[in-house]
Amino acid sequence: MKTIYFTASSLDGYIADKNDSLLWLFKNGPTDISFIDEFVATIGSIAMGASTYQWLLDNLNDQPWPYKVPCFVFTHRQFKTIEGADVRFVQGDVVERHEELKKLAGDKNVWLMGGGDLVGQFHDHGLVDEMHIQTVAVFLNDGKKLFNRRTETAFKIKEIRQRGDTCVEVIYNVRG
Numbered sequence: 089m090k091t092i093y094f095t096a097s098s099l100d101g102y103i104a105d106k107n108d109s110l111l112w113l114f115k116n117g118p119t120d121i122s123f124i125d126e127f128v129a130t131i132g133s134i135a136m137g138a139s140t141y142q143w144l145l146d147n148l149n150d151q152p153w154p155y156k157v158p159c160f161v162f163t164h165r166q167f168k169t170i171e172g173a174d175v176r177f178v179q180g181d182v183v184e185r186h187e188e189l190k191k192l193a194g195d196k197n198v199w200l201m202g203g204g205d206l207v208g209q210f211h212d213h214g215l216v217d218e219m220h221i222q223t224v225a226v227f228l229n230d231g232k233k234l235f236n237r238r239t240e241t242a243f244k245i246k247e248i249r250q251r252g253d254t255c256v257e258v259i260y261n262v263r264g
């Protein structure tokens with residue numbers, strides 16, 4: 089059971105543009121995204137920040153909530169809930185929440201969906217096991233950061249997978 093940051097990024101390390109748009113990703117990312125479903129099948133719980141949840145709310149377009157597992161949304165805002173979605177609004181220290189996320193996940197993995205500061209909070213406490221970063225070969229020059237921390241020791245590469253002709257996924261061992 090692992091805690092994994094799984095996300096797509098631009099070459100210059102942004103997961104969304106400054107307006108929280110992902111159009112650059114949908115326009116340029118891999119067309120075969122079955123690897124996402126394969127990853128989601130290994131997941132038992134999810135953590136995301138308020139802006140990521142807002143993006144999902146804005147882009148569901150009458151589709152049902154896509155995840156069957158419990159999802160913690162870290163926020164101080166008042167959000168609407170979605171019918172049929174196990175979404176729990178939480179805040180504050182990530183350590184206690186991580187224990188809950190692990191219990192909920194059982195023998196499956198915890199998905200840290202982002203953004204980069206929330207994942208940084210988990211990393212500050214040594215709680216991130218792996219990062220699976222799909223880097224799409226575009227530069228955004230501005231936007232929401234992939235990882236909002238400075239690190240001094242390089243993460244070790246565990247695996248590299250090509251995703252179409254514009255994207256490479258690198259799996260990093262974060263805990264060493």
Ligand SMILES: NC(=O)c1ccc[n+]([C@@H]2O[C@H](COP(=O)([O-])OP(=O)(O)OC[C@H]3O[C@@H](n4cnc5c(N)ncnc54)[C@H](OP(=O)(O)O)[C@@H]3O)[C@@H](O)[C@H]2O)c1
Nearest residue numbers: 096104108137138139140143162163164165179180202203
């Ligand atoms: N490329 C991809 O695959 C991918 C993946 C995931 C997300 N995204 C996109 O990337 C963007 C991420 O936005 P973002 O960087 O602003 O990050 P975010 O983590 O989604 O949202 C940040 C907000 O979460 C809340 N928050 C964070 N930590 C908290 C804590 N410990 N307790 C309570 N609230 C906390 C705060 O909001 P409040 O205090 O205001 O509630 C904070 O401003 C979104 O547009 C999302 O759609 C892209």
